[in-house]
Amino acid sequence: MKHILIAEDQQAARFVFTFQLKKVGFKVTSVENGALALKAIQENLDSDNQIDFLVTDIEMPEMSGLDLYKKLIDLEIEIPTIVMTAYGTKHVVVELMRMGCSEYLDKPFPPEELINRINQIVAEDEKQKKKKSKLEDDRNRFELELNSYKRSSEKLREQVNSAKNAYENIIKIEKKNLNVNLSYKIEPLADLGGDFFSIKNTETGCDILLADVAGHDMGSSFHTILIKSVFEDNVKLMRNGNDFFTKLNRRLIDESENNRLVTAVFIRVNLEEMKAEITSAGHPYTVFLGKDSDKPNQIAVLGDILGILDEVSFETSTIKIKSKDRILLYTDGIEDHGYINSETGKKIKLKDSGLIKLACENRELELEPFVDKTWNSILEFGKYNAKDDMTFATIEIK
Amino acid sequence: MYKIDENNDYISFEFSSDLKYIDRIIDDSIDFLKSNDIGSHNDFKIVVRELIINSIEHGNNNDNSKTVKCKISLVDNLRFNIEVEDEGDGFDYSKLDFKMPEDPEQHRNRGIPLINTLADQIDFNEKGNKINVIFSFHNETKFNVSNENGALTITPSGNITSSVADNFRVILLESLDENNENIVFNFEKVEDLDSISLSLLITFAKMFNRKFPNVVIKVISANNDIKNLFKLTRINKFYNITD
Numbered sequence: 001m002k003h004i005l006i007a008e009d010q011q012a013a014r015f016v017f018t019f020q021l022k023k024v025g026f027k028v029t030s031v032e033n034g035a036l037a038l039k040a041i042q043e044n045l046d047s048d049n050q051i052d053f054l055v056t057d058i059e060m061p062e063m064s065g066l067d068l069y070k071k072l073i074d075l076e077i078e079i080p081t082i083v084m085t086a087y088g089t090k091h092v093v094v095e096l097m098r099m100g101c102s103e104y105l106d107k108p109f110p111p112e113e114l115i116n117r118i119n120q121i122v123a124e125d126e127k128q129k130k131k132k133s134k135l136e137d138d139r140n141r142f143e144l145e146l147n148s149y150k151r152s153s154e155k156l157r158e159q160v161n162s163a164k165n166a167y168e169n170i171i172k173i174e175k176k177n178l179n180v181n182l183s184y185k186i187e188p189l190a191d192l193g194g195d196f197f198s199i200k201n202t203e204t205g206c207d208i209l210l211a212d213v214a215g216h217d218m219g220s221s222f223h224t225i226l227i228k229s230v231f232e233d234n235v236k237l238m239r240n241g242n243d244f245f246t247k248l249n250r251r252l253i254d255e256s257e258n259n260r261l262v263t264a265v266f267i268r269v270n271l272e273e274m275k276a277e278i279t280s281a282g283h284p285y286t287v288f289l290g291k292d293s294d295k296p297n298q299i300a301v302l303g304d305i306l307g308i309l310d311e312v313s314f315e316t317s318t319i320k321i322k323s324k325d326r327i328l329l330y331t332d333g334i335e336d337h338g339y340i341n342s343e344t345g346k347k348i349k350l351k352d353s354g355l356i357k358l359a360c361e362n363r364e365l366e367l368e369p370f371v372d373k374t375w376n377s378i379l380e381f382g383k384y385n386a387k388d389d390m391t392f393a394t395i396e397i398k
Numbered sequence: 399m400y401k402i403d404e405n406n407d408y409i410s411f412e413f414s415s416d417l418k419y420i421d422r423i424i425d426d427s428i429d430f431l432k433s434n435d436i437g438s439h440n441d442f443k444i445v446v447r448e449l450i451i452n453s454i455e456h457g458n459n460n461d462n463s464k465t466v467k468c469k470i471s472l473v474d475n476l477r478f479n480i481e482v483e484d485e486g487d488g489f490d491y492s493k494l495d496f497k498m499p500e501d502p503e504q505h506r507n508r509g510i511p512l513i514n515t516l517a518d519q520i521d522f523n524e525k526g527n528k529i530n531v532i533f534s535f536h537n538e539t540k541f542n543v544s545n546e547n548g549a550l551t552i553t554p555s556g557n558i559t560s561s562v563a564d565n566f567r568v569i570l571l572e573s574l575d576e577n578n579e580n581i582v583f584n585f586e587k588v589e590d591l592d593s594i595s596l597s598l599l600i601t602f603a604k605m606f607n608r609k610f611p612n613v614v615i616k617v618i619s620a621n622n623d624i625k626n627l628f629k630l631t632r633i634n635k636f637y638n639i640t641d
Contacts, residue, residue, distance in 0.1 A: 212593070214596070215560065215593070215594055259600075259601050261593050261597035263593075263631065282630060282631035282632060285630075302630065303632065305596075305600065305631045305632070308597060308604065309604065339518070340518035340519050340532060340534070342479075342518075342519060345473070345474060345476075345534060346589070347589070347590070383514075383520065384494075385514050385515070388592075
């Protein structure tokens with residue numbers, strides 16, 4: 001039942017309206033001025049007895065209908081209102097309209113007129129409320145959806161972060177206590193990379209692996225996890241390069257969904273016999289920088305790539321090593337690093353020859369600065385615009 | 399202030415340091431590109447926008463009395479030179495970090511790394527208040543398949559990299575369905591093959607050999623880099639490379 005408040009200072013009029021409205025089923029409260037009306041509205045706000053509709057006179061003692069209307073706007077109380085105007089109050093109507101009240105009745109009017117208007121306004125008000133609540137529903141739904149997207153994107157980000165941390169851990173190497181000196185740089189193109197580098201002490205020296213999985217996304221970075229575990233197993237089992245790569249190839253094919261090409265180079269440094277065995281699986285040639293030789297030597301070993309072919313074989317080359325000799329390893333991201341020639345629009349790549357040249361220029365430097373400076377020159381050569389994961393590492397015999 | 403100058407080979411702007419001009423500059427330069435038959439411009443828009451924002455906000459410190467000059471000129475049919483100069487004091491660009499910030503929510507300092515990723519080349523003048531960027535539009539590599547003297551010949555129109563890997567895969571599978579044991583790859587327009595496309599070529603060779611044991615796929619007109627790559631990765635077991 002709608003609750004209607006009548007504010008009217010004339011007792012007779014108040015009585016007639018109350019009677020008529022009650023007769024058609026409204027609940028009616030009547031007061032004699034604006035101040036009491038405001039009090040009634042405020043007191044019953046948000047209660048079962050809430051005022052749903054206001055019918056107010058203009059000229060009243062204490063607080064006029066106009067002041068009441070203004071007050072309600074100030075208080076942000078929205079109540080559908082009909083203002084009863086009389087001769088001499090036309091100027092007030094203009095002001096009311098300005099404030100947004102468009103419903104008024106000119107006195108005198110028959111009571112049915114008031115009832116009709118109230119019914120109309122109530123119906124319209126219901127419609128508006130429904131519309132508003134639908135809008136609010138839509139907005140809520142939209143917000144819910146947005147939040148759920150936000151949550152899943154945060155979740156995704158978390159997953160990427162955890163994958164990224166995992167990848168960072170995978171490529172982290174404790175350089176202390178190694179049987180050889182090591183300095184290296186590994187720079188994934190994005191958060192996750194497909195380059196994997198590891199070195200482990202063995203009883204006679206150390207085993208070194210550099211692998212490059214095609215792509216640089218989560219898929220490739222998860223391949224690196226598999227590579228890491230097979231490598232670490234191999235260090236314990238001390239299988240040779242050919243057997244290690246054959247095993248790794250098998251597991252890459254069996255345990256990954258998609259055929260991703262992996263190239264890798266495996267080096268076993270034997271400090272008792274002062275030799276290094278280098279086995280390659282389609283990987284760019286390793287560079288040997290002998291302490292006494294004037295020029296670097298590319299160790300040209302060939303082998304099948306990993307991860308796709310069922311039958312594979314790998315060459316191994318054995319070289320003699322002595323103290324202060326260096327072995328340089330890198331991924332093809334280094335060879336392909338380059339810039340676009342602004343004259344021709346063609347890409348100028350560093351290539352293995354460029355890397356060897358830089359290494360020669362810096363060869364007199366101690367290991368750390370040698371790697372730092374060479375690395376910076378590599379980056380500079382390609383104007384810092386890497387298009388692939390890049391790894392550059394140098395091992396120095398103690 | 400907003401001045402514009404244009405002819406067939408370039409369009410140039412001079413304007414006061416106000417971000418409100420950006421959209422106008424972008425629109426006008428896109429019109430210029432269109433007159434040079436360039437179709438899609440999203441990356442280009444990003445580069446120009448970032449360059450101008452940098453010069454207004456960092457170069458001229460939002461000082462309205464200072465102007466920015468921007469000139470976009472045609473280098474050759476798909477390459478453009480974008481030059482942006484401000485009236486600021488310049489900066490030490492050798493300390494620039496070209497790497498994207500890791501936090502995806504961070505909007506600051508994405509500008510230069512973003513430009514570096516999308517453009518071919520970035521150069522500064524010595525003072526550091528003028529930046530020169532070379533930007534290339536790339537035609538996506540298409541794969542032309544034809545029958546030449548009974549051989550199914552696949553000719554890529556450009557480099558084969560991960561961005562066209564899906565198309566390449568489809569083409570390879572379709573070629574296999576043709577049941578033609580005479581397959582030729584014509585690499586005359588290919589300068590680069592990345593490892594993803596190399597994976598596809600090997601997988602393809604594997605499937606092909608299951609169908610036609612002991613038949614070798616031919617590769618013609620490959621450049622030396624690709625020849626070396628095939629040798630290094632031993633893919634030349636499956637592909638016979640001839641000139």
